[in-house]
Every structure is written in C-alpha cells, then in structure tokens.
Amino acid sequence: MHSQQQSPYQIQGLHTLAIAQEFGLPLYVYDAAKISEKIELFRSSFRGVNLKIKYAAKALTNLSILKLMRMQGVDVDVVSVNEARLAMLAGYVPGQIMYTPSGNSWAEIQRAIDMGLRINVDSLPLLEQIGQVYGPTVSLCLRINPSVADGGNIKIQTGHANSKFGIPNDYRQQIVELVTQYGLNIVGLHVHTGSDFKDAHTFLSGANVLFEMAADFPDLQFIDFGSGFKVAYREGDYVTDMADLGAKVSAAFAAFCDRYGRDLELWFEPGKFLVSEAGHLLVGVNVVKQNPTRTFVQVDSGLNHLIRPMMYDAWHDIVNVSNPGGAPTLYDVVGYICETDTFATDRMLPQVRMGDVLSIENAGAYGYSMASNYNLRERPAEVLVLDGEAHLIRRRDTFEDLTRGMVDVPELATLETI
Incomplete structure (x- = not known):
C-alpha cells in the first residue's frame, strides 16, 4: 500500500467527518497506508x-x-x-x-x-x-x-x-x-x-x-x-x-x-516512527468558553486519551475539520478531565463552534496505549483505514467494561447509612 498526499480532512479518500459520523466521538483513526509508507522509508534508508x-x-x-x-x-x-x-x-x-x-x-x-x-x-x-x-x-x-x-x-x-x-x-x-x-x-x-x-x-x-x-x-x-x-x-x-x-x-x-x-x-x-503520523484523535467540541483573558475550546476528550501534551509538554497539531475556512482565532484547547487538562495553549485555529469536530494529529503513538479510565471515562473506539475502507479494530468502552473488575462486598449492604 502507498499513501498519497491528502487533505488533512481525508484519510485514503474518506472524509474525516464521515468516519466520525459512522463510529462516533471521540475516536482514534489510523491510516494503514501511512504505516506502510514509514516501513518502506525505514527499509530504504x-x-x-x-x-x-x-x-x-x-x-x-x-x-x-x-x-x-x-x-x-x-x-x-x-x-x-x-x-x-x-x-x-x-x-x-x-x-x-x-x-x-x-x-x-x-x-x-x-x-x-x-x-x-x-x-x-x-x-x-x-x-x-x-x-x-x-x-x-x-x-x-x-x-x-x-x-x-x-x-x-x-x-x-x-x-x-x-x-x-x-x-x-x-x-x-x-x-x-x-x-x-x-x-x-x-x-x-x-x-x-x-x-x-x-x-x-x-x-x-x-x-x-x-x-x-x-x-x-x-x-x-x-x-x-x-x-x-x-x-x-x-x-x-x-x-x-x-x-x-x-x-x-x-x-x-x-x-x-x-x-x-x-x-x-x-x-x-x-515504534513512534512507524505509527505516530498515521494516527488521528477525533474529538467533538462541547463548549466554547470565553474568559476575560482567553477563549477555551472544551472537547469530549482529555489527558485520559492523549497524555503526551500534559506529560511531556508535547505539541500536537490540531485541525478544525468542520470549519476549515473559519476566521483564524486564538484558543486554548482543553479536555473534560477534572484536572488541568490542556491539549494546546494559544493555538490559532479556524473559528471553532460548539459541535465542531477537531482532529488532534500524530496520535498514533502513545495515545490509546497510555489511555486510562480516569474520571471513570470510557476509552474511545479505534478504527483502521485499510485500502480505502474504515474498519473498527477496537470497540468503545462501555460502563460495564468500567465496572467489570469491581467486587461488591455483601456486608456493605447491611450497614446503616450514617
């Protein structure tokens, strides 16, 4: 498989918004052609x-x-x-x-x-x-x-x-x-x-x-x-x-x-060399919040899905796939975790509106593999785009997944409420 230069809004000809609509948000999407390209580059070197x-x-x-x-x-x-x-x-x-x-x-x-x-x-x-x-x-x-x-x-x-x-x-x-x-x-x-x-x-x-x-x-x-x-x-x-x-x-x-x-x-x-650029973390915009000193874009994801910005101060490009032609505006893109949870500070993006879909780039490496259920949040689904078709390769967590390992102690049921 060979990848071609494409718009950041498409992966092997599939529009990012269509993938998001089919599989829901937040969502990890991986481009198999990009992985193949990196393998070939490595071998040829x-x-x-x-x-x-x-x-x-x-x-x-x-x-x-x-x-x-x-x-x-x-x-x-x-x-x-x-x-x-x-x-x-x-x-x-x-x-x-x-x-x-x-x-x-x-x-x-x-x-x-x-x-x-x-x-x-x-x-x-x-x-x-x-x-x-x-x-x-x-x-x-x-x-x-x-x-x-x-x-x-x-x-x-x-x-x-x-x-x-x-x-x-x-x-x-x-x-x-x-x-x-x-x-x-x-x-x-x-x-x-x-x-x-x-x-x-x-x-x-x-x-x-x-x-x-x-x-x-x-x-x-x-x-x-x-x-x-x-x-x-x-x-x-x-x-x-x-x-x-x-x-x-x-x-x-x-x-x-x-x-x-x-x-x-x-x-x-x-590891990262082969898969990082192939990965996109698609997130939805919950709130655009204006404060006196800055404007926050609050999305339906956070450090529980991509910890690198908070752990390593890592930069990840962010693309507004819903409104690419919007007026350039300065934002802080932040997550929904009850911690300081920042994807990007002072980032210039096309105008972001509630309900827009953003793509956080270079999310193939150490995204899902370092993800957690912090705040009892579900981990996203994973999708692989292979030969122009999008395939679900891991389903989204459910509440039952989050509670499966918990053991109820029968004696607690008999205790009186304080």
Whole structure:
C-alpha cells in the first residue's frame, strides 16, 4: 500500500467527518497506508546491511496493528509478557519477539523464557539469576547503557548515566565474569538511548560502545540499536534525516562486521516512527468558553486519551475539520478531565463552534496505549483505514467494561447509612 498526499480532512479518500459520523466521538483513526509508507522509508534508508525491523509494540498495542506489521515482514519488540501474548495472537512465533524487561518480576521473566521469547537482559542481578537457573540453555541479548545523553524531553532519554535502563558500560568486566562463570550464550547486544534524535551522531556514539564490547562475545548474531527517530509534530519541525542516518550507520556497521570477522544482523525497534503520523484523535467540541483573558475550546476528550501534551509538554497539531475556512482565532484547547487538562495553549485555529469536530494529529503513538479510565471515562473506539475502507479494530468502552473488575462486598449492604 502507498499513501498519497491528502487533505488533512481525508484519510485514503474518506472524509474525516464521515468516519466520525459512522463510529462516533471521540475516536482514534489510523491510516494503514501511512504505516506502510514509514516501513518502506525505514527499509530504504538501510541498504546493504542485513536489516531487521522490530516494531516496539508499546507505542500502539492493537491486534490489527500487529497483524499489519507482521504482514509487512516486521517483527516485534515487547516489554511485557501480555504484549508478547497479543503478538502471538497476531501470528508471531516466539523467535520473532524480543522481550525487553525493565525491573520485571522474576516470575514474569521465567514465563517469557518458557514461552521461548528472545530475552534482553538489562541488569547484572537479572543476568546472574538467569545464569544460576538456566545457565547456557537460554540465548540472551544484553541491553547496555552507553552513558549517552541526547534527544528530546528528559523523560524520554534512556541512555544517560543516571537512567534506570540497561547495564552501564562501566560494568563491562563484571558482565564478562558472569558470562564466563555461567557459560551464558550471548547472541546480541542492545542499546537504546531515547527519542527525538536529529542525526546519526547519537546512534554512532552508542554503536561505538557496542562495537567495542562485541569483542568479548564471539557468538553474536545481531546488534540492536533500539530507536529514537524524530517525527514532525508541527509544520517546519525537524525530523531525523533517515537517508543520512541510514548511510552513516550502515557504513559504520559494515566496517564493524569486517573487524568482527562475519556479517551480523542490524536490528532497530521503531515504534513512534512507524505509527505516530498515521494516527488521528477525533474529538467533538462541547463548549466554547470565553474568559476575560482567553477563549477555551472544551472537547469530549482529555489527558485520559492523549497524555503526551500534559506529560511531556508535547505539541500536537490540531485541525478544525468542520470549519476549515473559519476566521483564524486564538484558543486554548482543553479536555473534560477534572484536572488541568490542556491539549494546546494559544493555538490559532479556524473559528471553532460548539459541535465542531477537531482532529488532534500524530496520535498514533502513545495515545490509546497510555489511555486510562480516569474520571471513570470510557476509552474511545479505534478504527483502521485499510485500502480505502474504515474498519473498527477496537470497540468503545462501555460502563460495564468500567465496572467489570469491581467486587461488591455483601456486608456493605447491611450497614446503616450514617
């Protein structure tokens, strides 16, 4: 599938308002063609190496999205056993799934091993525990913290020295000692330094740490550089130069393989890069509220459906799909949650009226996957536009969904009202 440049009010020829009318609001809508386009861009950027793409499922965890990835030859990276179970429902086999825990329980680690997942070890205690129980019977990858600080918001930087993620490269000798003591089978080295990098510099900084460390492990099958590719959140925003990054990283990797003595696989784990731009959160305008200092557009959604603006101060473009020709007006777009709940401040939009439909862009990554039922609100439905047709891929929550796990205590019924 190939996407074409379209009006922001259409997705593969379907008008956004028609989709909203069919499935209701609020609503997540994903463009399968845009996901395919990003996969192809990624592959074309890394010519001449044995590339393997592992979709970071935490970005958008939906059965149909995972099936779409698998159909296009993309494997999967998971951070929980439940993500792995969903991937297997989508048709993945355990060998296609990289499991990267971060302080997960030993019981979950053992379950992942029993399932046959590829295990990415991110701490010395976990490495020793696996060694004591399983010895050389499990093929392992090591997640290394390269002490590289770069990228966007500090909350999404994961490779700096103070980060909880990975085994610090300062512990190289301790790693070797444990691997030798237990005869561990190390088949991969992994690094992920965070998100929103502009160029190849950060990747190469982390890569050089792994290239040097690789000398300690003669049986490697792959080097995994994680992800962190910057997507555009507004017009004129910088993005990762994929052609430049691909050329430089591929050349460095090929030179490393020559030194290592054989060709290895080059792995990446893009999540946001593949799905962010494909996603639209459609919301309805409940109230346009004039205050002395500003005008609020209050919509039928909030941080419970897209937490990134409040959590990361993230910018998301907003499109008035109902009144695109309206007079430009300055608004604060806010949600319906009983908290400070802001999607955008001082945002110029075509005049917004009660009942209008707005589209919050770049909502494919970390929208639904970080959504909650805060204020006892339902999570929206999800729709995938595939080959020009809109398909429901997750139904909207109901009140029964919200109360299903609650247990009524019979004794409370006999208590007198105070």
